[in-house]
Amino acid sequence: MFALNLNKTPMPIFYGKAALIDYLKSIKTPNSTLGFVPTMGALHQGHLSLMQQSLAENDNTVVSIFVNPTQFNNPEDLLKYPRTLDADIEKINNLNSDIILYAPTVDDIYEGKVLSLTFNFDGLENQMEGKFRPGHFDGVGTIVKRLFEIVMPTNAYFGEKDFQQLQIVKKMVTKNNLKVNVIGCAIYREPNGLAMSSRNERLTDQERSNAALIFTTLNLAKEKFKTNSATSVTKWVEKSFDTSTPFELEYFQIADETTLRPCLRKSNIKKYRAFIAITINNIRLIDTISLN
Known part of the structure; x- marks a missing residue:
């Protein structure tokens, strides 16, 4: 469990990348570090544990909430994916109101062209999830690369439950020479052992x-x-x-x-x-x- 933030100062929330970029420029210094936790919302304790690690290891932390349409090969799955932004905002604010939230629209991210880039992950994309979810990892690579370009974090945190995704993000960072350290974090489980999702x-x-x-x-x-x-x-x-x-x-x-x-x-x-x-x-x- 996590201690609640008793200082109810509203946290900074941005719905557009331009305002977020300007804000991050205003708080960065040559030696400061910026942690980043990308999520699709419907936050649970596993997400909060990633935020806790980022808060402990960086001067500032950005959390994004964006249900990315290009990584869903099943339209029904995209439609049914839980969207709980108000509750998510409350959870983040209770954890730490210094966290910076980026909750963009689809248009803010894709600028009218909701299409995936095509990536070569040296075969990582052809195993397991890649076999059963065609195009999924192109969608993942597209959104993570875009978010990294917007936020420009020092460190980015991903849960190991999606271990294949973690390896693919690391490969994408290497192949695109992105200056971000990708950190895998232990799986957070429910009392009966079920991986939190x-x-x-x-x-x-x-x-x-x-x-x-x-x-x-x-x-x-x-x-x-x-x-x-x-x-x-x-x-x-x-x-x-x-x-x-x-x-x-x-x-x-x-x-x-x-x-x-x-x-x-x-x-x-x-x-x-x-x-x-x-x-x-x-x-x-x-x-x-x-x-x-």
């Missing part, structure tokens, strides 16, 4: 309880991977979800942390992660765990 708000109480199986399965897979092959563990997970009626397993993959390519044969010098995506009542949930 804005999509969790669409789950019923029973579905949220049932979804504890995701993290339980990942932990069991981690134990099995110590003495079994990736193929064997994958087959075990697939069989486990065959018998779990509320869930549909979209994928389970054990992959190299750096390349995200599937593990075919274990190596003692590589780091591996397990990645999973499931749907329950048309709500899509993802999670990951380090296997080393």
